[in-house]
Amino acid sequence: MVDHLKDLHKEYSEVPIPEQLDLMVNRSLKQSLKERRKKRLKYKWFASVGVAAIVFLIAINTSITVASALSSIPGVERLIKVLTIKEYIVAEENYDANIKVPAVTNMENKELELGLNNKYLSENKALYDKFQAEIEELKKQGGGHLGLDTGYEVKTDNDRIFSIGRYVVETSGSSSEEVTFDTIDKMNQILITLPMLFKDEQYIERISQNIKEQMIAQMKTDPNIVYWIPESGDDELTDMFTSISKDQSFYINNDGKLVIVFNEYDVAPGAMGSVEFVIPTEVIAGDLVSQMYIQ
Amino acid sequence: MLNRKTEKILTNCIIENKENVYRLAYSYVKNKEDALDIVQDSIYKAMDNLELLKNPDAVKSWFYRIVVNTSLDFLRRNKKVQTMEPEMIDVYCPGAEDVYSDIDLKRTLEDLPTKYRSVIVLRYFEDMKISEVAEVLNENTNTIKTRLYQALQLLRVKLKDEASKELM
Numbered sequence: 182m183v184d185h186l187k188d189l190h191k192e193y194s195e196v197p198i199p200e201q202l203d204l205m206v207n208r209s210l211k212q213s214l215k216e217r218r219k220k221r222l223k224y225k226w227f228a229s230v231g232v233a234a235i236v237f238l239i240a241i242n243t244s245i246t247v248a249s250a251l252s253s254i255p256g257v258e259r260l261i262k263v264l265t266i267k268e269y270i271v272a273e274e275n276y277d278a279n280i281k282v283p284a285v286t287n288m289e290n291k292e293l294e295l296g297l298n299n300k301y302l303s304e305n306k307a308l309y310d311k312f313q314a315e316i317e318e319l320k321k322q323g324g325g326h327l328g329l330d331t332g333y334e335v336k337t338d339n340d341r342i343f344s345i346g347r348y349v350v351e352t353s354g355s356s357s358e359e360v361t362f363d364t365i366d367k368m369n370q371i372l373i374t375l376p377m378l379f380k381d382e383q384y385i386e387r388i389s390q391n392i393k394e395q396m397i398a399q400m401k402t403d404p405n406i407v408y409w410i411p412e413s414g415d416d417e418l419t420d421m422f423t424s425i426s427k428d429q430s431f432y433i434n435n436d437g438k439l440v441i442v443f444n445e446y447d448v449a450p451g452a453m454g455s456v457e458f459v460i461p462t463e464v465i466a467g468d469l470v471s472q473m474y475i476q
Numbered sequence: 477m478l479n480r481k482t483e484k485i486l487t488n489c490i491i492e493n494k495e496n497v498y499r500l501a502y503s504y505v506k507n508k509e510d511a512l513d514i515v516q517d518s519i520y521k522a523m524d525n526l527e528l529l530k531n532p533d534a535v536k537s538w539f540y541r542i543v544v545n546t547s548l549d550f551l552r553r554n555k556k557v558q559t560m561e562p563e564m565i566d567v568y569c570p571g572a573e574d575v576y577s578d579i580d581l582k583r584t585l586e587d588l589p590t591k592y593r594s595v596i597v598l599r600y601f602e603d604m605k606i607s608e609v610a611e612v613l614n615e616n617t618n619t620i621k622t623r624l625y626q627a628l629q630l631l632r633v634k635l636k637d638e639a640s641k642e643l644m
Contacts, residue, residue: 185631186600189585193601196502198495201512206494209516210487213523217483451480 218357218446271329276316278329280305283345290370297363297372301347305331308349328352336362336432336440342474343367344432346442348455358445358455362432366474373474375428378439382427384468388441389424391464396422396448408449408456422448437476438462482532486522489535496602497543503597504547504590514550518543537611540602544594544612551590585631592627599624 271278282305288294312329319327330350337344344364351357364373376382396408410422422443430442439460445451462475469475490497494515501514522542529538585593591613598609599620606624610617 186596189596190601193499193503193597196499198498199508199512202494202498202515205512205516206490206519209519210490210523213520214483214487216520217523217526450484 271312271316276312276319276327278309278312279331280309280312280329281332283333283347285345285365288365288370293365293370293372326352337364337435339435341367342373342433342437344434346432357451360430360442360444360455362430362442364432373433375431378470378474379465379468380470381468384465385425385427387465387468388429388439388460391460392425392441392458393422395458406449407453410448433474434459437474439465439475479526482526482529482535483523485532485535486526486529486539489539490519490522493536493539497540500540500543500597500602501547503585503593503601504544505550506586510550514543514546518546521546534611537604537608540598540604540612541614544598548590588627588630592623592630595620595624596627596631 270280283301284298285294308329308331312327315327328351330352331348333345333347335344336346342364344362346360346362349359365371366373378384393410396410399406400408408422425441430444432440432442434440439462441458441460443449443456445453445455449456465475497518498511498515501518502508502511505511505514518539522539529535585596588596594613595609598604598612599606604612606617606620610620613620
């Protein structure tokens with residue numbers, strides 16, 4: 182009997198493992214983790230029956246006229262202002278959204294101003310619509326929790342540079358945060374892009390290398406810090422950080438340093454949130470077109 | 477944060493046991509494609525229902541349970557189709573079963589009702605403790621012991637000539 186069990190066991194363990202298994206498992210893991218992040222339809226409560234739903238849609242149209250009135254005050258003419266022009270608020274028992282739409286005013290380059298404002302407005306409108314659609318979907322499935330919070334933060338505002346960062350936080354079970362930045366050259370009234378700062382594309386490699394060094398250094402000093410890089414000795418189940426993208430999120434801080442920003446989950450576990458790296462100027466000095474923006 | 481941690485635990489568990497769960501799935505469905513499908517489905521199901529995993533220490537038996545249930549679901553679904561039009565099935569999927577040399581032995585295990593097959597596979601081939609098998613199959617340990625005993629009995633009946641002194 183036991184021998185026969187052994188035979189059966191042997192047979193069992195001799196089932197060949199197909200070579201696709203590894204690939205399939207990794208792909209499924211990656212995909213399912215991604216889906217978890219995008220849409221968590223967990224925590225279903227059936228209590229949403231009879232929930233009184235109040236939807237506020239407040240459009241605070243802090244009018245552009247107010248803004249231009251401000252600009253006519255002597256001494257503030259170069260001041261680029263950011264105002265909240267529209268706010269979408271959804272307040273229901275299990276769903277809440279707070280969408281603040283920034284608008285820049287007072288730029289001389291009206292085309293750029295309009296372009297930015299339209300972008301902000303349409304992106305936020307899209308987020309709001311998506312949120313509404315998700316609520317509908319959730320309600321159909323018996324309810325759930327969903328939160329959305331968007332807003333902005335002026336990162337830098339000095340004589341030369343104006344950097345505005347916008348964030349989107351989606352909450353459902355756990356949350357994910359996405360940040361995007363726009364950096365404006367106030368003197369020339371142009372939008373600064375990352376490739377524009379450099380002579381050629383070598384900056385990608387140089388900055389990536391520096392960030393990796395910073396990551397390793399940070400992980401050494403603090404065991405609680407984890408970055409997903411091959412050097413961390415972690416398994417290869419998540420997307421590893423190998424290089425920044427050509428137009429990676431960035432801004433220029435008040436000290437004139439380049440700051441590279443990653444979204445939550447891009448290079449590190451969610452607990453780390455979205456992470457920023459200040460790039461020492463000497464690392465990229467040779468690649469810069471000029472010292473105009475970055476010192 | 478907690479979510480991320482359990483995600484990590486589950487991910488590691490899946491990676492560590494991928495070959496085992498593949499074999500486990502294979503022991504039910506007996507062909508490569510379906511076994512792969514089951515493993516894939518199970519990964520999605522596990523991730524999707526991670527919030528239901530109350531105790532991360534039990535992640536292995538929890539994931540095995542998903543694999544077992546997914547396999548059983550699969551068999552149930554397939555059975556239905558088969559009883560409807562067995563000839564058509566043969567026409568449409570010739571050789572869905574992998575060819576196997578050791579037909580005698582295989583039949584014996586395969587002929588066991590799945591509930592017996594599960595305990596044999598988990599206990600002896602996956603080398604789980606009785607308590608773990610109980611967790612995977614969501615039964616209490618006594619039920620598992622009985623079932624295991626019966627399973628061995630059944631196997632012995634089929635393999636008449638075999639001695640059975642060392643059972644359990």
